[in-house]
Amino acid sequence: MKVRYFAWMKRTVGLPEEEVAPPADVTTVGDLIVWLRARSPGHAEALAEGAAFGAAVDQRTATFDVKLAGAREVAFFPPFTGG
Amino acid sequence: MKVRYFAWMKRTVGLPEEEVAPPADVTTVGDLIVWLRARSPGHAEALAEGAAFGAAVDQRTATFDVKLAGAREVAFFPPFTGG
Amino acid sequence: MTVCVQEADFDVGAELARLTDGNKRIGGLAVFVGLVREMHVREGYHRDKVDALTLEHYPGMTEKALEEIEAEANRRWPLEATLIVHRYGRMEAGERIVLVAVGSPHREAAFEACEFLVDWLKTKAPFWKLEETPAGEKWVGAHEGDDAAAARWEKKP
């Protein structure tokens, strides 16, 4: 599964994307967040509880209870500021 | 004093504008309308009571109670349909 | 603040570029372009194919009326740039009739002022539409919807 980070989260994590293979008990976006925090202090800071960020699963906005089953790409990003 | 007619009122009156010299007791736009009606059947039809038209005095929209004192140009026209 | 009343067509891109060039305080530009619509649909009134129309206006008063409307928009909203270009004469279906553009630091003000200008110019500027249809020429009657749209901007006493 590919995980991508955008805007300030990319800088805080220290990389734009990474391939990860979480264990079988990581079934939702929320599970993945908790699991990713352990990978580095940058991950822990970017994905900290209470930080304002959202997620997308396979390029569609997803809440943290969305299941990962079959997902190929999960992204984390701060609130959108386009337009 | 110049009187001008626009859109269908110009066709009904039969002319786009005319110089008129109403008597002294014609003091308002409403007085002028009544006085103009006697000039021809076309005038009477275009300026008939109940017809939907408006007026301008010296190129500013005017209600029928506006005084004519000093006016150089009075115009009559149907409701605006621009844009 | 610019008002143009002209017979010729206008170049939307060039007009907008001229309006905003060099002004870096504009965050949002709201624009309206009115076009001659081939089908003139008005429930309960008429439903004819419109091939072309001729816009008559009142030279002199038109410019004054548009300038007043534009000044009123600038009093009501914090605007950086306003433009009204309105054509007169004969126009075929698909042709541009009017361009209204408003630049403001904030998009909400730009949108509101642009809608205000369009609503008011339809009811307060001396233009009259004569439509050419297969059944002949027909003066367009005032549209009640336009009066209602314009009335929503009237200030409460």
Next chain:
Amino acid sequence: MTVCVQEADFDVGAELARLTDGNKRIGGLAVFVGLVREMHVREGYHRDKVDALTLEHYPGMTEKALEEIEAEANRRWPLEATLIVHRYGRMEAGERIVLVAVGSPHREAAFEACEFLVDWLKTKAPFWKLEETPAGEKWVGAHEGDDAAAARWEKKP
């Protein structure tokens, strides 16, 4: 329905001409152009001179998100033509960022759908603004006003 996500600037006049050419059912075209504003004023947050910004986006998801927003506008209003052009990359103050254009038989629908598209793309399309100010680079925080503007279009259950 057209969505373009591109690094290059766009030609407003050419884009609008392409959008409306040959369609005689459009009576009103509502357009919004968003520009980089030199002064970035946000009460209680920061007030810095912005010289330029870089817009990051999420290739692939951006196009999908904009297409969904555009499709939603077409479901809600009777539209003849819709266009969203959104740039990414570095832009200096005064440059165009985004173009939204909506053509409809009726101006009310065109204005409403255009405002809807602008409000929704600000909160639902994956773009992030990094501003260059004399004090350094700064990621723009989400604007509460934008959330409120987008929320007014949420359908009541």
